[in-house]
Amino acid sequence: MRGFEGRIFEEFSPGYYGICTAGGMLSAGATHLAVTPLDVLKVNMQVNPIKYNGMASGLSVLWREQGPSSLWRGWSGKLFGYGIQGGCKFGLYEYFKKLYSDLLVDHNRSVIFFLSSASAQVFADVALCPFEAVKVRVQTQPSFAKGLVEGIPKLYRTEGISGFYRGILPLWGRNLPFSMVMRPVLLVP
Template identity: 80%
Template sequence: MKVVNSAVEEFTVGYYGICAAGGLISAGATHLAITPLDVLKVNMQVNPLKYNGILSGFSTLYREQGYSSLWRGWSGKLIGYGLQGACKFSLYEYFKKLYGDVLVDQNKGVIFFMSSASAQVFADIALCPFEAVKVRVQAQSNFAKGLADGFPKLYASEGLHGFYKGLLPLWGRNLPFSMFMFTTFEHSVEFIYEKLMQRKREDCSKSQQLAVSCLAGYTAGAIGTVISNPADNIVSSLYNKKAANAVEKIGFGNLFTRSLPVRIAILGPVVTLQWFFYDSIKMMTGLPTSGGLRRHLKDADFLGYEV
């Protein structure tokens, strides 16, 4: 199967390299841009009495710690989530092709779930050390200024274990998010082209294709955020030594609602922009926008591929 008018052949080393570069740029840049919201989110999770709202939380941070406090952990966001994005997007494409070829008779949704979960496992291994430092920098004003002094300080106090003790909760947060995000995105793209636009992808303009990616991306981000919110609260508590009784202190119901508005405010636009940048980079290299499982002849034909 080949892609129409593509300058790069799909499922080659060059193709996965482009996907990795697109994921690196899109995830790193978008997560860097929303660092102030992330700082507020972490503080709302670990100190909800003091930071009990978005506007009041920003006001408290600015008043007590100054403007620079809103950008604490920016280097961890840029590098950590950039590496995570590179692994997540490129490996998702790799596993989707692999599982699609092997599990020929399997339902598409199962392929999407398995592919995103497999990719996220490796992506979080790359992210975990940066996340460990970032959360401490954001929630503990006296811990460190950033990665440069945070890494050696964490290693000196907790060793290698300190960088990865949050890996299981991180998987608990990001695996459900990724699985529902990618699967929702795939089904949303298919629904928009087939039911709403009633046109093949190749018959749409570049701007229309990117608009589809953005709409599907926002829907996917919102659903993934709701699903992953309980684990996100536990991750923040763990890094601040409160996870042993996090559920008891926060309350089971509050795990689903605490910091949810600010997380939706963060991840809705972030995921939308990630798909926009990611697919823009793919289009600039002659590749089609994302969505679709190549092993399905009917899907490939509808979405605008030659078999």
């Protein structure tokens, strides 16, 4: 695999895992950052469906009542949280693919891809969860904090470590099935 500056990395080498991780961080962080206004609207529609009852009207209410910057509230949680999640998901997927291929020699490749996806997603969501917890509070409670730098210590002070992981089970419930099905489907020739 070619990395930055045209360097070639042998598959399953530390450099290879690093390139996979960096690619996952860049792609996931950038794409999630780009859709931040839609995420802000979605979260507010979930919290207050009467006030935010549609896309156009919801965006209009946010813009009118809280200003255009309100549409980017929680951007740092999206960029860094999903960047870290993407890095873990892409890098660890390759790691687990090698590990399970070595352990489960006689098994179908789809089983290996399935297990690799699930394992990587578990760790990726553990990495994401603290960022997501702060992001949701920043997006739905404008007085909570301006972003991660202010929100992380405030959440820790008020709820402790458990406050960062309160949403881990629903996150796994959402992400694990998708990851386990999509990754093998996309990779099997």
